Amino acid sequence: MNFHEVRFPAGLSFGSTGGPERRTEIVTLNSGYEERNSPWAHARRRYDAGVAMRSTDDLEAVIAFFEARRGRLFGFRWKDWTDFKSCLASREPVFADQEIAVGDSVSSDIALCKTYRSGETTYCRAISKPVQGTVSVGVGGAEVFEGEHYDVNYATGVISFYEAPPEAALVTAGFAFDVPVRFDTDRLEMSMASFAAGSVPSVPVVEVRV
Incomplete structure (x- = not known):
């Protein structure tokens, strides 16, 4: 399996946003009642690592990690600070x-x-x-x-x-x-000028089944 047993920098995941995602299919009947079903037995977690970056050093650390994982190719470990024990x-x-x-x-x-x-x-x-x-x-x-x-x-x-x-x-x-994840993009769009002005890039991460 394409998975690296290495953790995304925990200091950068600390300020990230995200959590569990479920998939529910809902059919509304003519009577107004609903039939609900889920094709997923387990939740899938999604995060955005971009919001945690505070310095240019953070930008470089994320780029290095992204390149080492070859974008979406290799999975890695992620510390979800809201649920890790x-x-x-x-x-x-x-x-x-x-x-x-x-x-x-x-x-x-x-x-x-x-x-x-x-x-x-x-x-x-x-x-x-x-x-x-x-x-x-x-x-x-x-x-x-x-x-x-x-x-x-x-x-x-x-x-x-x-x-x-x-x-x-x-x-x-x-x-x-940790949560097994991968990057959910093969492209990082980063601008030093935008970052200095307070804009942070989006770095989506998604859980993988292992």
């Missing part, structure tokens, strides 16, 4: 944050996920780009440790246990994560 933004991730599986004594590979709750409704989002060194895991309420009990594939978000978690044991995890 398994826990609340004010807390640090711990192994009990997210329930990711129930052991069956057979499955040793378990993918990370984050569950969003509102009332009785939940949505489970696959996490494919955890941040190196931030993953902690628990089995049956007790913490287990990377390198002793499991390995983490930081390019896919899959935890590989040395021994499959026992039957009915709850598997939990805490982590920080």
Whole structure:
């Protein structure tokens, strides 16, 4: 896959705008009622990195990153400052944050996920780009440790246990994560005169499925 395991400068993504996008198809019936359906099981996130640029050095950093990715050709990691942890933004991730599986004594590979709750409704989002060194895991309420009990594939978000978690044991995890994205343009239009006058270029970024 055309993906570089490198993160867009976090200082520049901090001031960006964007968030999750859903696709909903709505048909209004003659009675006035609606039928609603979504062809997407998961949201797709979009961002604009241009609004975060504050100096000519920022411009050069974005151009260098864009060129290294060959425009839209190669994907990369993006830190979404509004949603990048398994826990609340004010807390640090711990192994009990997210329930990711129930052991069956057979499955040793378990993918990370984050569950969003509102009332009785939940949505489970696959996490494919955890941040190196931030993953902690628990089995049956007790913490287990990377390198002793499991390995983490930081390019896919899959935890590989040395021994499959026992039957009915709850598997939990805490982590920080990035969003896999690519540039949504093959052309950057930048003007030093416009930038000096307070105009910032648009640098669209869109999430990719990996």
